[in-house]
Amino acid sequence: MRCYGFTPIQGSDSRLFHLPTxxxxxxxxxxxxxxxxxxxxxxxxxxxxxxxxxxxxxxxARAAVNDGLMTEEAAAASGLSFYExxxxxxxxxxxxxxxxxxxxxxKYHPDVSPPGRAEEYTKRFIRVQEAYEILSDPGRRALYDRxxxxxxxxxxxxxxxxxxxxxxxxxxEWKNRWQAQLSGxxxxxxxxxxxxxxSWGARMRRQRDELANEL
Amino acid sequence: MALCAFSxxxxxxxxxxxxxxxxxxxxxxxxxxxxxxxxSQEKLHYVRKRxxxxxxxxxxxGPEYHSxxxxxxxxxxxxxxxxxxxxxxxxxxxxxxxxxSDVIFNVSRTGGHLGSxxxxxxxxxxxxxVFNAPQDKILWDVGHQSYPHKILTGRRDKMHTIRQTNGLSxxxxxxxxxxxxxxxxxxxxxxxxxxxxxxxxxxxGRNNNVxxxxxxxxxxxxxxxxxxxxxxxxxxxxxxxxxxxxxVSLPTAxxxxxxxxxxxxxxxxxRLQSNRPLRELREVAKGVTKQIGGPMHELAAKVDEYxxxxxxxxxxxxxxxxxxYYIGPVDGHNIDDLVAILKEVKSTKTTxxxxxxxxxxxxxxxxxxxxxxxxYHGVAKFDPATGKQFKSKAPTQSYTTxxxxxxxxxxxxxKDIVAxxxxxxxxxxxxxxxxxxxxxxxxxxxxxxxxxTFAAGLACEGIKPFCTIYxxxxxxxxxxxxxxxxxxxLPVRFAMDRAGLVGADxxxxxxxxxxxxxxxxxxxxVMAPSDEAELFHMVATAAAIDDRPSCxxxxxxxxxxxxxxxxxxxxxxxxxxxxILLEGERVAxxxxxxxxxxxxxxxxxxxxxxxSLTVADARFCKPLDRALIRSLAKSHEILITVEEGSIGGFGxxxxxxxxxxxxxxxxxxxxxxVLPDRYIEHGSPTDQLAEAGLTPSHIAATVFNIxxxxxxxxxxxx
Numbered sequence: 044m045r046c047y048g049f050t051p052i053q054g055s056d057s058r059l060f061h062l063p064t065x066x067x068x069x070x071x072x073x074x075x076x077x078x079x080x081x082x083x084x085x086x087x088x089x090x091x092x093x094x095x096x097x098x099x100x101x102x103x104a105r106a107a108v109n110d111g112l113m114t115e116e117a118a119a120a121s122g123l124s125f126y127e128x129x130x131x132x133x134x135x136x137x138x139x140x141x142x143x144x145x146x147x148x149x150k151y152h153p154d155v156s157p158p159g160r161a162e163e164y165t166k167r168f169i170r171v172q173e174a175y176e177i178l179s180d181p182g183r184r185a186l187y188d189r190x191x192x193x194x195x196x197x198x199x200x201x202x203x204x205x206x207x208x209x210x211x212x213x214x215x216e217w218k219n220r221w222q223a224q225l226s227g228x229x230x231x232x233x234x235x236x237x238x239x240x241x242s243w244g245a246r247m248r249r250q251r252d253e254l255a256n257e258l
Numbered sequence: 259m260a261l262c263a264f265s266x267x268x269x270x271x272x273x274x275x276x277x278x279x280x281x282x283x284x285x286x287x288x289x290x291x292x293x294x295x296x297x298s299q300e301k302l303h304y305v306r307k308r309x310x311x312x313x314x315x316x317x318x319x320g321p322e323y324h325s326x327x328x329x330x331x332x333x334x335x336x337x338x339x340x341x342x343x344x345x346x347x348x349x350x351x352x353x354x355x356x357x358x359s360d361v362i363f364n365v366s367r368t369g370g371h372l373g374s375x376x377x378x379x380x381x382x383x384x385x386x387x388v389f390n391a392p393q394d395k396i397l398w399d400v401g402h403q404s405y406p407h408k409i410l411t412g413r414r415d416k417m418h419t420i421r422q423t424n425g426l427s428x429x430x431x432x433x434x435x436x437x438x439x440x441x442x443x444x445x446x447x448x449x450x451x452x453x454x455x456x457x458x459x460x461x462x463g464r465n466n467n468v469x470x471x472x473x474x475x476x477x478x479x480x481x482x483x484x485x486x487x488x489x490x491x492x493x494x495x496x497x498x499x500x501x502x503x504x505x506v507s508l509p510t511a512x513x514x515x516x517x518x519x520x521x522x523x524x525x526x527x528x529r530l531q532s533n534r535p536l537r538e539l540r541e542v543a544k545g546v547t548k549q550i551g552g553p554m555h556e557l558a559a560k561v562d563e564y565x566x567x568x569x570x571x572x573x574x575x576x577x578x579x580x581x582x583y584y585i586g587p588v589d590g591h592n593i594d595d596l597v598a599i600l601k602e603v604k605s606t607k608t609t610x611x612x613x614x615x616x617x618x619x620x621x622x623x624x625x626x627x628x629x630x631x632x633x634y635h636g637v638a639k640f641d642p643a644t645g646k647q648f649k650s651k652a653p654t655q656s657y658t659t660x661x662x663x664x665x666x667x668x669x670x671x672x673k674d675i676v677a678x679x680x681x682x683x684x685x686x687x688x689x690x691x692x693x694x695x696x697x698x699x700x701x702x703x704x705x706x707x708x709x710x711t712f713a714a715g716l717a718c719e720g721i722k723p724f725c726t727i728y729x730x731x732x733x734x735x736x737x738x739x740x741x742x743x744x745x746x747x748l749p750v751r752f753a754m755d756r757a758g759l760v761g762a763d764x765x766x767x768x769x770x771x772x773x774x775x776x777x778x779x780x781x782x783x784v785m786a787p788s789d790e791a792e793l794f795h796m797v798a799t800a801a802a803i804d805d806r807p808s809c810x811x812x813x814x815x816x817x818x819x820x821x822x823x824x825x826x827x828x829x830x831x832x833x834x835x836x837x838i839l840l841e842g843e844r845v846a847x848x849x850x851x852x853x854x855x856x857x858x859x860x861x862x863x864x865x866x867x868x869x870s871l872t873v874a875d876a877r878f879c880k881p882l883d884r885a886l887i888r889s890l891a892k893s894h895e896i897l898i899t900v901e902e903g904s905i906g907g908f909g910x911x912x913x914x915x916x917x918x919x920x921x922x923x924x925x926x927x928x929x930x931x932v933l934p935d936r937y938i939e940h941g942s943p944t945d946q947l948a949e950a951g952l953t954p955s956h957i958a959a960t961v962f963n964i965x966x967x968x969x970x971x972x973x974x975x976x
Contacts, residue, residue: 214589221595224585225602228609231583235608244493247460248608254463 125174125187133188137179144175322625325643327363330356338412339386339437350593354383358623361405364417366642369762370428373621373633374403374473377503377590381471381616382406384596385499388604389467392436395455399472401429401442402636403501411437421762423941429766443766444731445704446479448472449498453489453611456496467604468496475505475681478703483580489611490581497603498582498613501590503620505633577613586615591622632684654817658755660790661812662687664797665724665753666694667826674722675801678713680706686726686755706731710738710750717748722801729754729769729811736775743807744779750807751800752776757786757811757851758902759933759947764940769811770933773850773907776809777879783808783833784880786851790817792877794828802830813852813902815943836883842870845961846894848887850876850901850908853931856947857900859954864961867970871961879908882915891921891928896964900931902952907932929964931957 126133129143148171149155156164177183235245332349333356336342345353358379365372383406385396391411398404408426409417413435419425430438440451452470459466476482477500489496577584585603588595596616603612620635621627626645627634640647669675669691676698683689683701692699702709706727713723727735732754743750754776757769777784783803787793787810796810823829839854840861847857854875861871874890876883876899890897897916899909909930916922931952938946947953955974962971 214592217587217589218595221585221588221599224583225599228583228585228603228612229606232606232608235610240493242491242493242610243457244460244495244610245608247494251460251463251465 125178128170128174129178135178140175140178144171144179147171148175321643323362323642323645324359325641328356328359330360332356333360333409333414336410337414339389339391339410342383342387342410345387347594347597350383350387350597354380354593355623357383357406357409360409360414360417362624362642364409364420365405365637366640367418368420368422369638369640370405370421371402371635372624372637373627373635375405376622376624376627377618377620378403378471378501379406379623380591380593380596381499381501381618382410384593384600385469385471386410388597388600389469392439394467395439395452395469396437397440397442397448397452397455397468397470398430399442399448399470399476400445403471403473404430404438407437408435411435421764421940423939423945425940427764427940428762429764441766443764444734445476446472446481448476449482449485449489452496452498453485453492453494456489456494457492460494469499470496471499471501473505474500474502475704478681479705480707486577486580486582486611486613493581493610495609496611497600497609498611500586500613500615501618502587502615503618505620505635582611582613583609584613584615586613587617588614590616590618652816654790654819656687656816657790657793657812657814658685658687659690660793660817660822661726661753661755661797662690663826664794664828665691667794667828668797668801669695669698671827672722672801674720675724676700676716676721677724677726678702678709678716679726680704680709680731682726682728682731685728686753688726706735707738710735711742713750714738714742714746714748717743717750722749722751722804724751724753724800726753726755728767729757729772730767732772733775739776739807740779744781747781747806749804751803752807752809753797753800754809754811756814758813759938759943759950760814761943761946762940765937768938769813770902770904772809772811773879773901773903774905774910777907777911779807781806782880783878785810785831785878787812788849788852788854788875788877789820791820791822791828792875794823794826795831796828796877798828799830799833803833811851815852818855831877834878834881834883836874836876836878836886838872838874838886840871840873842872844871844894845869845896845898845965846872846874846890847957847961848874848876848890848897848899848912850879850899850903853900853902853952856952856954856957860957860961863954863958863974869961876908876912879911882911884915884919887912887915888919888921891916891926895925896927896929896961898929898931898957898960898964900952900957902933902950904933905930905935927964929960931960 126135129135129140129147131139131143135143148168151164151168151171153161153165153168177187332345332353336353342350342353358376361375361379362372365375386407389396396407398407405417405420407430408414408420413426416426421428427434429441429443431441432438439455440448442448448470449472452468456468459468472482486498489498585599588599590596599614603609603614619628621630621633624634624645630645634645638647638649665675665677665688669677677688677691677695678700679686679688680702681704683692683699688699688701692701700709700712702712709725709727710732713725716723732739732752739752742748754769754772756767757772760767760769773784773786776782783800783806785796785799785808787796793810793812800808800810836848839858842861847860849855849857854873857871857873861873864871872890872894874886876886887897897912899912901908909932913922913928913930916926916928922928933950933952938949940946941949944953948956959971959974962968962974
């Protein structure tokens with residue numbers, strides 16, 4: 044059940060939604076997504092989210108994770124998830140995604156748009172194309188599904204920055220981790236060849252060191 | 259080389275404005291003023307990532323890479339790794355960039371494996387910087403990513419000959435250079451070999467380092483685990499570098515897009531990479547360790563180990579359980595990190611086996627490769643500026659494609675037919691089958707042994723499995739073929755692609771032994787098509803043989819252009835029946851497989867000398883067409899068997915039969931033509947065939963020699 048404990052109230056006003064999200068922008072961006080969804084969980088107890096089946100909880104979250112700039116239009120339009128935009132179920136296969144993308148791309152391509160609505164069509168086209176880009180790559184799709192499950196749907200333009208930022212953050216975490224592992228290795232190696240260690244390698248090393256000491 | 263003369267400021271600005279329509283002459287401005295320009299400027303060309311393919315083709319947006327080889331001032335000074343030892347980190351990064359462009363331009367001229375080499379450029383630089391090859395042993399699994407390694411170890415000037423006759427091998431090769439410490443080509447062998455080298459070093463009392471680089475795809479093979487298990491037990495010092503680029507199957511895409519990882523190991527590895535939710539718990543554990551620290555080393559180490567085991571995710575504990583110390587994940591494109599870690603591990607005195615999990619991106623640094631679904635794993639010659647490959651248009655398709663089409667036609671009719679391959683969807687053509695029958699195609703990862711026994715299990719349940727494995731890779735699964743399939747007479751069909759000589763890949767991929775090792779098995783039906791139409795019929799025959807195992811072999815290359823059966827559906831041939839293609843007298847050529855085409859060529863050569871030969875296509879090596887052999891032996895003076903296989907294959911079976919049947923007791927002579935008793939080096943297919951002595955001219959010369967007409971024999975050969 045993806046609503047994370049929010050009680051769905053019929054006809055709740057989505058405007059109530061925006062209030063906590065604007066506050067969230069000021070929350071320091073420590074562990075980005077993880078703490079973000081946590082704080083949204085705790086601070087918005089008073090606000091109910093509309094759980095709209097079959098898609099999971101959606102928040103019209105501003106890109107608080109990073110400094111992504113968003114226009115009002117993008118915010119409004121980002122109410123749709125990629126799957127809804129393409130008109131396919133979440134379990135859609137690659138072939139479905141491709142077909143949907145091709146159909147919509149042909150429909151919304153700026154060259155075939157009705158006069159006067161070219162700009163709107165272009166924007167839709169770009170969104171459709173982004174949706175395809177992310178959903179057609181299994182790795183990125185997995186990341187996106189994970190976010191969707193956590194109840195976050197970020198604006199399209201923010202996503203690209205989001206991904207590279209997430210990449211940077213992950214790399215930063217990695218560095219801490221392997222530095223700790225290296226110090227663990229050093230610590231372990233101090234005791235490794237104590238006489239109690241009977242592995243073949245330890246025995247050979249002791250032998251080699253003894254020979255070296257004799258010389 | 260710190261001078262950066264900004265002599266073209268106007269051009270620099272042009273580069274930074276987005277969507278600039280860059281003309282090819284722009285990049286040449288950089289190449290002309292060779293020594294003056296700082297190579298880091300060239301990064302402006304391709305550091306920006308563009309969103310992937312909308313309808314407009316890439317070439318319309320302007321070339322995304324250099325069209326001319328950019329200057330490589332730093333790389334020009336490096337001939338051997340020892341020349342790298344005094345470089346600073348900044349210079350190492352520059353070297354990596356130059357090395358990358360060098361690889362791209364070399365492969366664009368010769369063709370070869372590109373994506374994998376690009377992914378390990380930084381790793382190669384870091385390894386050669388920290389370690390001292392050739393005393394320190396660096397092993398590259400499979401070897402197709404060793405192009406940067408070859409460039410840095412004294413073979414840069416020969417890179418234009420790679421994969422060509424008498425040129426560099428496309429994989430590591432001991433006889434080529436002392437820096438290639440182990441020959442590779444098949445996967446998952448480096449940890450075993452590295453452990454052997456480490457133990458040998460220990461026995462001899464030396465103290466060099468041993469580093470084995472292996473990919474995540476190669477990790478799906480059992481041998482890697484056998485090796486790690488043993489390494490953990492023996493506890494000898496060695497370093498295993500797991501090069502993880504999430505590409506477990508080859509090519510790294512099927513026809514419709516990138517392949518999601520095959521098997522459970524990949525998800526374990528990716529969980530290792532993203533351990534976020536447990537990070538906080540880890541911080542707590544670290545704090546506890548810090549508190550305990552001080553004089554209580556051992557206890558602290560134990561706590562750390564438990565903490566790591568608890569929160570390291572199930573992946574790292576896998577390696578830890580096998581006895582390797584796990585470090586990672588590490589960004590494989592960050593030279594600072596790599597050098598720091600490698601230096602640290604190298605300087606630690608007693609480590610035992612250590613596994614460093616490095617995350618790289620296949621095809622990194624070349625925009626077209628990064629975007630391509632198959633990451634430009636193996637490419638023909640291409641244009642570096644646009645990424646377009648120069649694929650020659652052949653009038654016929656490859657045997658691989660014909661096989662896939664034949665199998666699809668059979669599977670349309672028979673619901674029980676399934677296909678199995680070992681991480682070679684593209685190479686075996688089964689990506690086509692996968693697209694048509696998504697639930698009936700099984701990719702087991704690089705695990706041929708498992709594939710065969712898996713097929714045996716399927717056959718037990720009444721399914722009709724077609725196990726499609728390259729002839730040379732089937733060598734790995736030989737015990738399974740004998741014990742699990744043939745001994746129990748299970749109807750598994752083996753489709754052995756790349757039989758015979760394979761061209762640029764060389765002896766590591768050459769399928770010379772399959773006739774020998776398949777035909778000696780008691781229950782196996784062994785056949786080989788002489789052209790693509792025969793291939794269709796043999797696929798149908800194999801589908802029809804339901805009471806015993808069967809196999810058929812076909813070579814690399816394209817068909818000869820015969821008419822295909824209607825709707826790609828072959829007709830089963832009567833088992834054990836060959837056919838006569840040309841009627842002649844005195845001399846009969848009995849060919850097996852595509853060697854029949856060479857026999858026909860020889861026959862036409864002899865026509866001009868007034869001799870007409872009989873050419874027969876044996877089709878089956880087991881069971882032999884005894885009536886055909888008897889009639890040929892009785893009506894001809896000389897019978898020559900021709901095959902593109904080693905000794906002990908088709909010719910030997912014919913000889914055995916003839917001897918037992920008394921056919922050799924009279925005036926009939928039998929001569930075999932087989933692959934010579936040595937490994938044929940890589941080169942073009944025509945060169946290899948000439949080297950092996952199986953061209954039409956060679957066959958004709960052999961006939962002349964036997965007839966005593968040695969002058970004509972020499973004539974034909976020159």
